[in-house]
Amino acid sequence: MKYPSFDHFFMTLGNKQRVRMLQLLNVEGPQSVSDISRALNVEQSAVSHSLQHLLQCHFVTVKQDGKERIYSINEDTVAPLFGQIRKHVEKYCVAGCDHSWESDKEVTYGHKRQTA
Amino acid sequence: MKYPSFDHFFMTLGNKQRVRMLQLLNVEGPQSVSDISRALNVEQSAVSHSLQHLLQCHFVTVKQDGKERIYSINEDTVAPLFGQIRKHVEKYCVAGCDHSWESDKEVTYGHKRQTA
DNA sequence: ATTTCATATGACCATATTATCATATGTATA
DNA sequence: TATACATATGATAATATGGTCATATGAAAT
Numbered sequence: 376m377k378y379p380s381f382d383h384f385f386m387t388l389g390n391k392q393r394v395r396m397l398q399l400l401n402v403e404g405p406q407s408v409s410d411i412s413r414a415l416n417v418e419q420s421a422v423s424h425s426l427q428h429l430l431q432c433h434f435v436t437v438k439q440d441g442k443e444r445i446y447s448i449n450e451d452t453v454a455p456l457f458g459q460i461r462k463h464v465e466k467y468c469v470a471g472c473d474h475s476w477e478s479d480k481e482v483t484y485g486h487k488r489q490t491a
Numbered sequence: 492m493k494y495p496s497f498d499h500f501f502m503t504l505g506n507k508q509r510v511r512m513l514q515l516l517n518v519e520g521p522q523s524v525s526d527i528s529r530a531l532n533v534e535q536s537a538v539s540h541s542l543q544h545l546l547q548c549h550f551v552t553v554k555q556d557g558k559e560r561i562y563s564i565n566e567d568t569v570a571p572l573f574g575q576i577r578k579h580v581e582k583y584c585v586a587g588c589d590h591s592w593e594s595d596k597e598v599t600y601g602h603k604r605q606t607a
Numbered sequence: 608a609t610t611t612c613a614t615a616t617g618a619c620c621a622t623a624t625t626a627t628c629a630t631a632t633g634t635a636t637a
Numbered sequence: 638t639a640t641a642c643a644t645a646t647g648a649t650a651a652t653a654t655g656g657t658c659a660t661a662t663g664a665a666a667t
Contacts, residue, residue: 386654390655392655418656418658420656420658420659421655421656424656439663439664441664441665442663442664442665443664
């Protein structure tokens with residue numbers, strides 16, 4: 376399947392596992408597949424699959440080191456990006472995303488629907 | 492279902508429809524549900540459902556206007572965010588996300604696996 | 608060349624996500 | 638209040654996505 380790049384970008388990040396992997400690489404620095412697997416307690420093949428997604432959007436890069444493959448975060452764009460995103464999250468998603476977003480007033484559609 | 496806010500943030504954006512809606516609001520300005528429905532050629536209820544997701548993460552805001560509800564993009568954080576993201580996308584996802592991301596050399600696992 | 612460790616790939620299944628339909632609620636007006 | 642229009646909601650069907658297993662490929666060493 377193929378998305379326009381903009382969509383693909385978000386689709387790739389729309390997954391806890393992959394985001395956690397990026398955060399790991401961001402904090403701990405370059406890691407091999409088995410490092411990541413161990414650190415996040417995730418199956419090796421699952422990690423590998425996830426990494427392919429991340430690679431496709433250039434969120435990470437790889438280099439071979441002996442038998443291992445070392446993955447790094449894309450410092451150039453991804454790191455600053457996360458900073459910007461954190462701004463939104465910290466400001467608007469502090470205690471998880473709530474529902475106090477009505478500009479004018481609370482509008483609640485209380486349902487009493489009959490199931491027939 | 493409930494995600495930690497950071498995950499929720501991305502999950503919400505990990506959907507073409509919703510991203511398209513944000514882009515619409517970003518470009519065309521505030522719109523009613525039926526405006527959006529018409530513009531993107533999507534069912535009213537589908538639009539409504541999507542908008543709830545976007546509201547929960549404060550990507551958009553609503554205000555009532557007569558019978559209509561006008562949705563706007565969150566200018567404060569979302570707009571600049573998109574700018575930053577565009578940087579990454581334009582630099583690394585120009586012609587869609589390709590596979591030329593090997594740092595050292597191309598490593599292709601050509602498969603000839605027998606299905607039995 | 609064979610063995611071993613590290614990683615990638617494909618197929619398949621469980622599960623999550625989206626779209627659709629029917630219908631309820633909100634708002635305004637006659 | 639009755640009606641019409643606009644939007645939201647819930648249930649559920651259709652679909653997409655992610656994880657697992659088995660196994661193939663790569664690299665290095667024996």
